[in-house]
Amino acid sequence: MDRSVPGLIVKIGNYPLHHGGVGAIRSLGRLGVPMYAVTEDHYTPAAASRYLTRAFVWPTTGLERQESLVDGLLAIGRGIGRPTVLFPTDEEAAVLVAEHAEALRQRFLVPHVHPALPRRLASKQGLYELCLAHGVPAPYTVFPGSRADVEEFAATARFPVVAKNREAFERRRAPAVHGTTRIAGPRELLALARGWGERPGVILQEYLPRETAEDWIVHAYTDAGSAPCVLFTGVKVRSWPPHAGMTACAYIVPNPELAGLATEFIKRIGFSGIVDLDWRYDRRDGRYKLLDFNPRMGAQFRLFENEAGVDVVRAQHLDLTGRHVPVGEQLNGRRFLVENIDVAALLAYRRSGCTTPHAPRRATHTELAWLARDDIKPFLTMLARFVRPSVKHLYQMWRTSHSAVRSSVPGGGPQ
Incomplete structure (x- = not known):
């Protein structure tokens, strides 16, 4: 890695409990790359990581003018003081970077992609039209x-x-x-x-019935010619909310057919950068159907790594700094768990009786979203921010039910 070139995690909006940003900070920080991040405040899990050089506290809503957001990023770039690789964690940030890449290249290294493409891919209508134009199955x-x-x-x-x-x-x-x-x-x-x-x-x-479908994911980093430097396939076992939300548990599983389908589509549309694709395999007709094309890193990207130790974030840093991206087979059988949502997801899936036949019975390695022996503070910060609202919500529910019981008793009190 070129340790003279830092990385900056860019986010727009208020979502402090984002394990993808923490994963990117750890992924490059462990290799000695200085890491910076945009955070809502100084008490987010990302800001607590030992691998973070500095948190730039910049609360945004997503309703700001793009010009002011670009100015804010350039000010952060001046604060870092040297060329920096940008890593958006949401669609708003990915679209902003693509549409204003020329101005941002004063301070940052970003993939060369058509400025209008990420916005079109992030749009459900735009993605569906691209699928129809290129013969990619979609619901x-x-x-x-x-x-x-x-x-x-x-x-x-x-x-x-x-x-x-x-x-x-x-x-x-x-x-x-x-x-x-x-x-x-x-x-x-x-x-x-x-x-x-x-x-x-x-x-x-x-609607693709969950009883006859499986959820698959593809993560990749493609170079300026839209050729994949790394591409991974995996199967989503659980999500929260069930069957329609964020990945709670997933495995790396080889799928040459899906890898070929994703590679061809990315090449045809000319995308360059990190992608996170959601597919649903429909057993009724035996086809993989594209649900989402996220033109940025996915929160679960740390699931995917090859034999050379390269994930999509490391691949982008290597490629944009002129380094060779080592190739290798994906580490099949690895599992990814998101601790704060997987317990609820596990209970929900057990009640529904849904299974994922392609998931391995046993993981070769488990990557946790939050807990890491060498970086414990993000996990503790997550617990503090996650548990407190949950306890408050339970307390309010108890107060409401207790008041209802009291009001139902003649005289308004216990007899």
Whole structure:
């Protein structure tokens, strides 16, 4: 590694419990690369890492003008004082870096990608159109432009269906739906659509039954010619919320067919940089269908490493600093667990009876999202920030139920 070139973790918005950023700090920091990070405050897990040289406290919402965000990044670059590799952890940051790469290259090293491509990939409609144009399987999707379109869809669609926000950034403003929402029938759809206004900002997508599907992930880093320097495949065993949220447990599993499909698609669209792709294998027709194309590192990227010790973050740093990226087979059988969400996910999946046939029975190695012997403070900070709101919520539930019991007794008190 070129230890004279630091790395900067860039995020936009308020999500302090992000294990992907901590993983990137550890991945390069353990190799002696100076690491910096944008954080919400000084008490986030990322800011607590022993491998972090400095935290730049910069609370953002995602509603700022892009020009002010670029100015803020350039000010951070001046504070670091030397060329630095940028690592976005969310779509907003990835789009910002791509669209303003020319200005940011005054201070930073960033992949060479078409400025408009990350925004199009982060959009559900843009991604679906690219899939259709390049023959990549994807769940059938419609994009209602009016209330009448929703009513027409409700009258003819096969339910259940899935509703998602059309643009990746809607969660920062006034999202029509919160995350992936399963809709059982036309009555439920029309009831939900009352709050969408005359121009619904949603997509309505074919539902792939969890009983006949498997969730797969592909992580890769591609060079300026869109050729993969590293590419990994894995299977998602659990997520939170169940079947529709963040990865809670996953394994590296070889899948040459999926690797070839992802490589060809990335090459055709001309993407350069780190990618995190979500696919669902539909056993009904034997096809892998692309659900999400995240033009940045995924939170679970530390699951994936090859025999040479290279993950996607190390690959990007090596490539952008002019180093050779060592090749090697992916370390099949590795497992990734996110401690603060996997317990709940495990209980939910056991109740549902869903299994993942391709998951190994036993892991060759387990990578934890938070806990690391050589860097314990991020785990402790996560616990403090995660447990306190949970305890407060439980206490409020207890107070509410206790008050309800008291009010139900004649006289308002115990008898």
